[in-house]
Amino acid sequence: MLRRVAMASCVGTTVEWYDFFVYATAAALVFNKLFFPQFDPLVGSLVALGTYAAGFIARPVGGLVFGYVGDRLGRKKALVTTLLIVGIATFVIGLMPTYAAIGLAAPIILICIRMLHGFGIGGEQGNAILIVCEHAPAEKRGFYGSLVQIGAPAGFIIPLGLFALLTATMTDDVFLDWGWRLPFLVSILLIGIGLYIRVNLSESPLFASAHQHKGPRPSMVAMLTKHTRGILLGWGAKLCESSIFSIYAVMISAYAVNRGIPKSLMTTAILIAIVIEVVTLPLFGALSDRIGRRTVYMLGSVMTILLAFPVFGLVYYDVRGLIWLGLVGALAVGHAAMYAPQAAFFAELFPTSVRATGVAIVQQFGALIGTIFGFGAGWLLQVGNGTPWLLAGFVAFTGVVTTVSVFLMYESAPRHATASAVAFH
Incomplete structure (x- = not known):
């Protein structure tokens, strides 16, 4: 059952992140022309990408709602519901009329659907983590929790591959007419697969035990008051991880293209890095079981600090043969190294009765803060007159904040847990 739960959570999370990121890819390629044609091309592209960012605003709301559902009704019910919300919203985009057909209603509906994406993903992530971590044996919780995290990079890769295939095999007119809809319509098949897997999961044994022996449940205010330290440090731990993914997976490509580096080269380099990350995630997850969550997490944040200036330097000085390596x-x-132990690390901050809500607060509000900081830091390129050093300094700064935050957190891996860590029961 543990292997089935881990595989189901990995597949289900991949499906939901696919739905989340397929929108981002389409926003960059076609939405400015189909839904925001009243703007000039550059402004239309920015507005289209702005609707992508809207999904991040809705994530904390979904996290709170489905954190409550997960703690009161079960992780499984929350996961089935969020999959339906995100999947159906994605499928509907594939059927939507464009601005040419219904005018201003088209972009308004698109933004509303994007908010549903964020709402569903916000509720899904924490519960997917918990149903795995609460099934896993204590000594392997980091490894099994990291399998859930594979869904994000895998969900990022698949839509990029699909759109690359479609643009390579279709004319621009055909792609703009109906080809762009196919990755959205395909989601209905993925929903069916993910739903079948999730419906056949067993509920978390820790939740089932806690639910059977109901006691007084703490209010939201009481929970926040009791776990204030863990939540604040969790946000600090999340800052670097969520910021740099936005910067290295999205922003650096735009900067490189502006400096004359082919977009295809940057796309290939980013894909290589993310494909390799799919492999390294479970390795770092397993390592966190052996040497501790904090040690592995700080390895990642310190590596980020050390690589910030070299990675941007490779782009600035146009060292094309090594950009992928950076x-x-x-x-x-x-x-x-930060994202892999994060699932178990954050889950181990809270007791079972409030764990889904607690993890949602740390994950989703932390992701919102990190994403706003990450995308907002793009203006540093303009302040730096086209040089990347201020932005690289920002990346290093987030690494310092995360390193200090993680250092101040209690170690929770069973082999190395400090006395102050919350008992996982």
Whole structure:
């Protein structure tokens, strides 16, 4: 059952992140032309990408709602519901009329659907982590928790591959007419697969035990008051991880293209790094079981600090043969070493009765803060007159904040847990 739960959570999370990121890819390629044609091309592209960012705003709301559902009704019910929300919303985009057909209603509906994406993903992530971590044996919780995290990079890769295939095999007119809809319509098949897997999961044994022996449940205010330290440090731990993914997976490509580096080269380099990250995530997850969550997490944040200026330097000085290697270090090592132990680390901050809510607060509000900081830091390129050093300094700064935050957190891996860590029961 543990292997089935781990595989189901990995597949289900991949499906939901696919739905989340397929929108981002389409926003960069076609939405400015189909839903925001009243703007000039550059402004239309920015507005389209702005609707992508809207999904991050809705994530904390979904996290709180489905954190409550997960703690009161069960992790499994929350996961089935979020999969339906995100999947159906994605499928509907594939059927939507464009601005040419229904005018201003088209972009308004698109933004509303994007908010549903964020709402569903916000509720899904914490519960997917918990149903695995609460099934896993204590000594392997880091490894099994990291399998859930594979869904994000895998969900990022698949839509990129699909859109690359479609643009390579279709004319621009055909792609703009109906080809762009196919990756959205395909989601209905993925929903069916993910739903079948999740419906056949067993509920978390820790939740089932806690639910059977109901006691007074703490209020939200009481929970926040009791776990204030863990939540604040968790946000600090999340800052670097969520910021650098936005910067290295999205922003650095735009900067490189502006400096004359082919977009295809940057896309290939980013894909190589993310594919390798799919492999390194479970390795770092397993390592966190052996040497501790904090040690592995700080390895990632320190690596981020050390690589910030070299990675941007490779782009600035146009060292094309090594850009991919810099991104592998930044994403497949730096980011992965933080993201892999994060599932178990954050789950171990809270007791079972409030764990889904607690993890949602740390994960989703932390992701919102990190994403706003990450995308907002793009203006540093303009302040630096086109040089990347201020932005690289920002990346290093987030690494310092995360390193200090993680250092101040209690070690929770069973082999190395400190006396102050919350008992996982």
